[in-house]
Amino acid sequence: MMGNMRTPAIISLGALSLGLIAGILASHHYPNPGFLGSLIRFDQLRPLHTGFILCWIIFGAFTVSTQAMRQDLDLKPFPLLSAARNFLMIAALTLMAGAYLTRTFGGREYWEFPVWMIIPYMLLGIMQLLLSARLWKGLAKAPVYHWMWLSGSLMFVLILVENYAWLLPGVFNDPIKDLTLQWKSAGALVGAWNQLIYGTSIWLMTRMSPEEKTPAPKAVMAIFFLGFTNLLFNWGHHIYTLPTAPYVRYISYTISMAEWVLLLKIMRDWMKGSGKSAILSTWTGRFLRAADRWVFFNLALALLMSIPALNLFTHGTHITVAHSMGSTIGINSMLLFAAFFYFSEKNRKTGIKYLNISFWAMQGSLAIFWLSLIGSGVMRGMWQLNPGTHGFNQMISDSLPFYITFFWSGSLLALSFFPFIHALIKKSGSNVSEN
């Protein structure tokens, strides 16, 4: 499978597997707090889950975009660099897991490990950027996915540096400035890897449907710049309730509302109909179609959450988690699977029964999971706006039905990924070319 892409693909899928297991265990703390006692605590399971999943997303994004770039630009593989990349990925995963299992923290949310352990991630980002740098020549006339790959690679490195601005005393000792920058970089990092993943998806679609009429370049670039502006400046919706100057909130509010254009475009495209039944006979096509649907729901939720008056209700609740997990699972993971299946020759066609069942289990359980998170978020949001009615513990107790639903649907969702991971990892025994 996948030629010299096999090893980083296995590492990425391995990270996903471990992240899913950690997620099942972490989520059980909601209906059953402290169920594993001191063996492994929630403050270890949560970062293990988010850390492994981040590695899945980041390493997956690097892997598929690198492979797509190589095919698009007809580049020869570099065995030494590939080996270095694989080593760095394994090093990053091992160090992170070791830190969290031994409760060696010191960083920030989603990057809780000690500062020096960011080095492998940074080196991977630099390698990705060096590969993408060849896109600069001829960029002015290049297809939009070149712009997205270069933007994503560049911004990943720059924002990863920005992510550690808290090491400066002038930032660390100023808590509001620190929180502002933390969530500025957190939001923008998501945008950076989204550029890599979405760029690869667009490349996939042009490969799979070359006969489709491509949108006019101006329309395509307009959407790209909307997304790029969003990446650079639309982080303020994470911190509407932080006591910052009004311009921070208004910049984000304005850019967020511009994103309604994207939602309306998606709705218009749906009404026109896709007519791509041939593509749906492949797993790539089915995962692309699934991601398309989830983009609509998660974008709609994100846009509503970006209205400050509504954000007041949703901020600090599981509605935020519904958006973040809904996007990570429903959009990014679906797109990564689409790409991995594309590069895996033998699994391009659907028709394998157990995979069909897993696919629908995945979509159905994700829908219930998403709704249960919104439900528990509504409970907490109502409590936050009326705190005098009852205490925090009572609110948690009242939310129990949603936590139980979240745990069981989340567990089924996690398990539904494993048949696809297995299908991608197992060797076919046939000669599979790199392309």
Add this chain to the structure above:
Amino acid sequence: MTRKSLYIWILLLSVWAVYTGFLIVKGAEKHEVILDRSAASGKRIWQQHNCSSCHQLYGLGGYLGPDLTNVYHRGGEAYIRAMIKSGTAVMPAFDLPDHEIEDVVAFLKTIDRTGNADPANYIVKPDGMIAP
């Protein structure tokens, strides 16, 4: 795709770089509140024990526990010390030396001074924006 697109891309990146530099150097908070040595130490302890996995500051963090932005105002020093030392059914007890607990208290006391994170205290303006 044209040279004009390239110039727009470079322009956006440049504006981002300037804005980022401005935020790092100047910040964008309404009222500057700076941590003293004890509070800064408390913040490091907060990170070293990954308190954000369960708790939030200004709604940012994990959701298993409550938001602690204004816990100093609501509960006071004794309450914070008691929670750290004894834990609850959900929160583990932390075996911290007294001076580290004092530092965490100092950190939360300073955070409390930065503002009120209670959503119930915000007003909604006609344009949909919120204000404390």
